[in-house]
Amino acid sequence: MNDPSLASIFINASLVNNFVLAYFLGICPFLGVSGRLSTATRMGGAVSFVMLISSLCAYAIHAVLDALGTPYLQLLAFVVVIASTVQLVEMLIRKFNPALFRALGIFLPLITTNCAILAVALFQTNRAYGLLQCLVFALGAGAGFTLALVLMAGIREKLELAELPDLAEGTAISLIVAGILSLAFMGFAGMST
Amino acid sequence: MAPSASDDFIKGLWRDNPVFVQVLGMCPVLAVSNSALNALTMGLATSFVLCLSSLLVASLRAFIPAEVRIACYVLIIASFVTVVDYLIQAISLELHAALGAFISLIVVNCLILARAEAFASRNTPLRALLDALGMGLGFTFALLCLGAVREILGMGSLFGIALFGEAFQPWVVMILPGGGFFTLAAWLLLITGLKRRRARPQGA
Amino acid sequence: MRATDSNSAFAMYRALVGTGCVCALLVVFTYLLTAPLIAQKRSAALHEAVFAVLPGTTATLALHANDQGELGLLEHGAATPLYLGLDAGGRITGLAISAQGMGYQDLIRLLYDYAPDRGRVIGLKVLDSRETPGLGDRIHHDRAFLAAFEDLQIPLSADDGRVQQPITIRSGPHRQPWQFDAITGATISSQAVARILSQSSALWAPLIWRNQETLQGIASRAEGARHGP
Numbered sequence: 001m002n003d004p005s006l007a008s009i010f011i012n013a014s015l016v017n018n019f020v021l022a023y024f025l026g027i028c029p030f031l032g033v034s035g036r037l038s039t040a041t042r043m044g045g046a047v048s049f050v051m052l053i054s055s056l057c058a059y060a061i062h063a064v065l066d067a068l069g070t071p072y073l074q075l076l077a078f079v080v081v082i083a084s085t086v087q088l089v090e091m092l093i094r095k096f097n098p099a100l101f102r103a104l105g106i107f108l109p110l111i112t113t114n115c116a117i118l119a120v121a122l123f124q125t126n127r128a129y130g131l132l133q134c135l136v137f138a139l140g141a142g143a144g145f146t147l148a149l150v151l152m153a154g155i156r157e158k159l160e161l162a163e164l165p166d167l168a169e170g171t172a173i174s175l176i177v178a179g180i181l182s183l184a185f186m187g188f189a190g191m192s193t
Numbered sequence: 194m195a196p197s198a199s200d201d202f203i204k205g206l207w208r209d210n211p212v213f214v215q216v217l218g219m220c221p222v223l224a225v226s227n228s229a230l231n232a233l234t235m236g237l238a239t240s241f242v243l244c245l246s247s248l249l250v251a252s253l254r255a256f257i258p259a260e261v262r263i264a265c266y267v268l269i270i271a272s273f274v275t276v277v278d279y280l281i282q283a284i285s286l287e288l289h290a291a292l293g294a295f296i297s298l299i300v301v302n303c304l305i306l307a308r309a310e311a312f313a314s315r316n317t318p319l320r321a322l323l324d325a326l327g328m329g330l331g332f333t334f335a336l337l338c339l340g341a342v343r344e345i346l347g348m349g350s351l352f353g354i355a356l357f358g359e360a361f362q363p364w365v366v367m368i369l370p371g372g373g374f375f376t377l378a379a380w381l382l383l384i385t386g387l388k389r390r391r392a393r394p395q396g397a
Numbered sequence: 398m399r400a401t402d403s404n405s406a407f408a409m410y411r412a413l414v415g416t417g418c419v420c421a422l423l424v425v426f427t428y429l430l431t432a433p434l435i436a437q438k439r440s441a442a443l444h445e446a447v448f449a450v451l452p453g454t455t456a457t458l459a460l461h462a463n464d465q466g467e468l469g470l471l472e473h474g475a476a477t478p479l480y481l482g483l484d485a486g487g488r489i490t491g492l493a494i495s496a497q498g499m500g501y502q503d504l505i506r507l508l509y510d511y512a513p514d515r516g517r518v519i520g521l522k523v524l525d526s527r528e529t530p531g532l533g534d535r536i537h538h539d540r541a542f543l544a545a546f547e548d549l550q551i552p553l554s555a556d557d558g559r560v561q562q563p564i565t566i567r568s569g570p571h572r573q574p575w576q577f578d579a580i581t582g583a584t585i586s587s588q589a590v591a592r593i594l595s596q597s598s599a600l601w602a603p604l605i606w607r608n609q610e611t612l613q614g615i616a617s618r619a620e621g622a623r624h625g626p
Contacts, residue, residue, distance in 0.1 A: 271420070
């Protein structure tokens, strides 16, 4: 009944309820890939693309399953579609940009287990978004994920030159930085369009 | 020197703890650990899926060729997650509402896929089940550590039972996402510190 | 060579199809097993919420609005029902209307009680929300906040029943009858509740106003049926 505007969906997904920093989705790649700025931007781009395609497919799947009356197959269908999309993206990148394919390496197949992508499909279904709203939601989620990844990568590159206590190196300091970023992003909470 | 069956089970509890050592399955660890009850339910649900998936993968391992193994594992895991989703709804609607979409997100918990690929596909169903039980319990234990700390500091209660009096000022950041990151970082620092200390018997 | 190729292709298909069948059976079996239990729990939860919002109610009737904007008893497959509450004497206690909208974190679902004869909201219950624990989720149980919904006016125009003053949060020093106070520290969640209520009431209040006689008719028929032939 309540129809949020497209702009508010985008801002909500990318800033106010950033998928990584507010919903804790996509943490594995967030901690794994954010060491270098260049890999981070490319990963963000790949994930955004997969999110967009998956979002469209999820909308279609939900409509079909609803019509058939088999809602319990939804999760299976979503997962299969996401895995196939990642496979497709991998093949396309390998064909058209082999350098990028080598640069992304193992991270490309790992996108399949990126919870953020499945979450886009699940959230948009729960909130009963229309087609255009789904697209904007996926774009916002991808933009937010890329933003978080890029911010983290930039900070971690700087941290490599800093003197840290031995204990905190690696995952612990990344988590602390992520926590501070998450608190900072809470400042967007009052934004309304 | 083949690892004994009991070792299959015990390693997941501490030595190869999925969260604190392997750093796998982070998303639900942070998202659902804002109260001890949510953490416990999520841990048990994940363990349920992990055990049954590992069991089925190990039982079918002779029939699944390497090329399609990931697709098959994902199908199996997704079905058990759907099963646990409906089971939780049938047990308690409130619990289901509290966990929300994160039950469905168990399917992309890297831990389950990792155990299926690394262990269940190469061992007998019994050993796979023991491994899954150990990993699942270790995962639940880690989730509880986080959930308990966050709930105690952030709401002044444990499993819904108020621990402090009315005058307690809850440290709200602990139940916010930022607090989740900080709490996990604190646990990791503690554990790394303990390990280092144990490795240096002469002391600092 | 060819034999092993086709063997391996067969093995792949067998694995995929076989796994798919096993998984589908598992899911369907669980669904069939749990569906009646879940449906029962859902309707019990909804009934409990409806009775909580409509004090003094002993019976409820599910209604829905058709395309022409007329209220009638709920037919199979219709969406967004409202619940008509009747007390022991067959009088209308109010109408429980469910509404939802985007809060701070995720959707907020609530049920509010509208008394058409008094033109006001007389109760509210937040059914489901994922607001920040300790802050936004105080909309569930903050007594002062919820007390405002026991008497929230929705002024309608006399000629066509349109809502003249939408429900909002108090903005000035004096609280108007159609305003309520937000919870300190939960501004966004409170604003969300205001938005959900005003949008829902803008849709339903005029419709109920137009169907007042229909409602009385339904109530008396139900009362008549209860006392039997």
